[in-house]
Amino acid sequence: MRDERSITERLRKLAVIPAGSPVIKGIGDDCAIYRPRGSADDLLFTTDMFIEGLHFLRETHKPEIAGRKALVRGLSDIAAMSGTPRFCLISLCVPPWANTKWVDKFFDGVLKMAAATGAIVAGGDLSHGESLFCDVMVCGAVPRGQAIRRDTARPGDELYVSGLLGGSSLGLEKMSGKARTRHLHPEPRLGLGSFLREKLRATSAIDISDGLSLDLQRICLASQVDAAIIAPPCFAGASLEQALHGGEEYELIFTVPRSTRVPNVFEGVRLTRIGEITRAFGSGGTILLNSMPLEPLGYDHFRQPGTATRRDRAV
Numbered sequence: 001m002r003d004e005r006s007i008t009e010r011l012r013k014l015a016v017i018p019a020g021s022p023v024i025k026g027i028g029d030d031c032a033i034y035r036p037r038g039s040a041d042d043l044l045f046t047t048d049m050f051i052e053g054l055h056f057l058r059e060t061h062k063p064e065i066a067g068r069k070a071l072v073r074g075l076s077d078i079a080a081m082s083g084t085p086r087f088c089l090i091s092l093c094v095p096p097w098a099n100t101k102w103v104d105k106f107f108d109g110v111l112k113m114a115a116a117t118g119a120i121v122a123g124g125d126l127s128h129g130e131s132l133f134c135d136v137m138v139c140g141a142v143p144r145g146q147a148i149r150r151d152t153a154r155p156g157d158e159l160y161v162s163g164l165l166g167g168s169s170l171g172l173e174k175m176s177g178k179a180r181t182r183h184l185h186p187e188p189r190l191g192l193g194s195f196l197r198e199k200l201r202a203t204s205a206i207d208i209s210d211g212l213s214l215d216l217q218r219i220c221l222a223s224q225v226d227a228a229i230i231a232p233p234c235f236a237g238a239s240l241e242q243a244l245h246g247g248e249e250y251e252l253i254f255t256v257p258r259s260t261r262v263p264n265v266f267e268g269v270r271l272t273r274i275g276e277i278t279r280a281f282g283s284g285g286t287i288l289l290n291s292m293p294l295e296p297l298g299y300d301h302f303r304q305p306g307t308a309t310r311r312d313r314a315v
């Protein structure tokens with residue numbers, strides 16, 4: 001069975017972007033980049049699926065929480081490319097168990113998150129089906145040519161991560177205490193994303209949706225570099241394993257030119273130097289943790305059962 005990377009790689013090769021197209025970045029980053037003629041801004045587009053049993057469980061996620069989280073996934077991709085949300089489209093497939101009250105509350109969660117981040121809910125689609133399935137498309141804007149991409153990290157850049165990692169996995173496992181809150185209420189790091197562009201001149205960034213190890217490898221593969229890291233800062237009670245491989249953190253991994261002054265805290269969130277980008281030994285994508293190779297064990301939807309760290313998701 002193929003993995004997520006091989007499927008997207010194949011599609012990327014087939015979905016050729018014609019020369020001169022306003023689509024200046026297609027498959028292979030957190031968002032596609034569209035450059036409207038004459039505009040001071042580039043537009044960012046991302047779409048994320050939100051599936052019952054995979055991204056949320058109806059027993060543990062109240063409808064407002066599920067709605068909020070459905071939108072956060074896309075907002076986090078906009079943050080990773082240093083954009084500002086403009087609008088979103090929400091498509092929802094409603095199963096028999098979800099009554100009108102549940103659906104209303106789901107949209108309350110969507111609308112509150114949208115209002116808090118400036119993302120106008122501009123449309124979508126509604127359908128019926130066997131289980132709850134939602135797709136959220138978010139459009140954001142970023143000053144022309146200034147989106148922070150994942151294919152532009154350079155050897156010698158310093159590597160940072162926001163927040164404390166592993167809390168979302170721990171919260172999913174325990175469903176109690178602060179880790180539970182962490183799992184249920186992720187925050188899109190939109191302010192940090194803008195700060196990385198405006199003040200730190202970050203060279204690359206990605207959000208942690210599938211785990212530090214896997215998402216950092218995505219930066220390394222896209223940039224054709226390697227990385228050397230130390231243990232990332234762990235959420236209280238989380239294991240190193242959870243911090244390295246746990247998904248749904250929605251924190252940002254970013255790189256900055258060497259000697260950039262990075263504050264310890266931004267908007268109450270810790271920023272920690274965890275290592276540096278190194279010249280690729282081969283085609284890139286190798287990560288060393290304390291000088292030992294680190295397997296990218298984060299979440300891959302298509303990995304063989306038994307090898308995937310399924311505890312990182314809701315099932």
Ligand SMILES: [Mg+2]
Nearest residue numbers: 030077207209
């Ligand atoms: Mg992402």
